[in-house]
Amino acid sequence: MANKVEVKDLLEAGVHFGHMTRKWDPNMAPYIYMERNGIHIINLYKTAAKIEEANEALKKIAASGRKVLFVATKKQAKDIVAEKAAAANMPYITERWPGGMLTNFVTIRKAVKKMASIDRMKKDGTFNTLSKKERLQVDRLRAKLEKNLGSIADMSRLPAALFVVDIKAEHIAVKEAQKLNIPVFAMVDTNSDPRQVEYVIPANDDASKSIDKILSLVTGAIIEGLSERGSEKDGDAVVTEDAVEEVVATAAPAVEVEEAKTTSEE
Numbered sequence: 001m002a003n004k005v006e007v008k009d010l011l012e013a014g015v016h017f018g019h020m021t022r023k024w025d026p027n028m029a030p031y032i033y034m035e036r037n038g039i040h041i042i043n044l045y046k047t048a049a050k051i052e053e054a055n056e057a058l059k060k061i062a063a064s065g066r067k068v069l070f071v072a073t074k075k076q077a078k079d080i081v082a083e084k085a086a087a088a089n090m091p092y093i094t095e096r097w098p099g100g101m102l103t104n105f106v107t108i109r110k111a112v113k114k115m116a117s118i119d120r121m122k123k124d125g126t127f128n129t130l131s132k133k134e135r136l137q138v139d140r141l142r143a144k145l146e147k148n149l150g151s152i153a154d155m156s157r158l159p160a161a162l163f164v165v166d167i168k169a170e171h172i173a174v175k176e177a178q179k180l181n182i183p184v185f186a187m188v189d190t191n192s193d194p195r196q197v198e199y200v201i202p203a204n205d206d207a208s209k210s211i212d213k214i215l216s217l218v219t220g221a222i223i224e225g226l227s228e229r230g231s232e233k234d235g236d237a238v239v240t241e242d243a244v245e246e247v248v249a250t251a252a253p254a255v256e257v258e259e260a261k262t263t264s265e266e
Contacts, residue, residue, distance in 0.1 A: 005048040005055075005217060010203075013213035016042045017204045018190030028190045031202035040190040042202050051214070054185050054199040055221035058161070062225030066160035067091055068185075069152070071173045076208045077165045080215055082151070088219040089226065091152040091159065093173070098148060102176040105158055112149050118142045161185060163218060166205040167192050187214055 010016065018024070018032065018040035033043035061068055070092035072081040078094040085092035093101065101108055118138055121127040127135060162177045164170045164186040174196055177184050185199040187210075194200040201218075204210040 005051045007044045007048050010044045010047055010213065013209045014207050015047060015203045015210045015213060016044050017207065018042050023191045025191055025193050027193050027195055028188070028202065032190060042190065042204070047202050050201050051217055054201055055218060057199060058185065058218055058221045059225035059228070061160045062222040063229045065229060067155055068161045068163055068222060069093065069155065069159035070163045071097065071170050072165035073097060074166055074169050076206065077211050080208060080212050081165060084215040084219040088222040090222060091155040093151065095148050097170065097173050099172065101173070102158060102180055102182065108149065111145055112153050115142060115145045115149070115153065158182065165211055167196055185218070187211065
């Protein structure tokens with residue numbers, strides 16, 4: 001597997017650093033290795049197992065042709081998520097989460113179609129027939145739509161899954177996904193409740209190096225799935241949506257892993 005998860009790499013990226021112990025969520029206890037200087041240390045052996053579990057599911061979704069919507073609006077994650085998701089040809093939201101993005105998807109699609117309509121106006125010359133003031137208003141509207149929704153312009157239907165960085169910061173997105181039974185993959189830090197998502201990746205969701213490392217691994221799996229889809233198409237053996245439903249309908253059971261003897265001396 002091209003994106004084999006190495007605990008050493010996770011350690012070097014600082015994935016193991018959790019929040020201060022007084023800010024912890026008790027439900028994260030199974031993923032915490034120890035406490036050091038008032039900070040919880042995440043068990044990277046469990047993180048590695050969870051990443052591999054998530055990657056297998058993400059590969060199947062990508063191989064089926066369905067989309068995974070990446071969500072991260074916090075400053076240190078925005079650029080990383082935009083870059084990695086775009087490289088994997090997946091939609092992403094890095095500006096403010098538009099309320100009803102999932103639960104009122106029809107309205108969101110209308111806004112996206114408005115962008116396409118404006119683009120057609122510019123191509124067929126209609127735009128030039130407008131007054132200067134009207135052109136300015138249309139341009140501003142187009143820029144606003146592009147900023148908020150440009151990254152999901154090609155998402156013609158609801159995504160098969162969400163990948164979220166920091167479920168506390170993106171709680172609205174998580175709740176919308178829950179209402180529609182859309183599975184959520186997420187980086188979950190020690191201050192969050194892992195019960196809110198189907199595929200938990202216990203990890204430091206504040207440091208850019210940690211976010212970059214996790215995103216590289218999961219988008220690597222998606223790219224691998226897309227590659228398999230291409231080769232399977234050539235052989236008339238495309239993964240069906242029934243196979244994906246099996247992935248998204250039930251969260252895989254927790255993977256049993258041995259306890260870490262130690263991480264590494266800081």
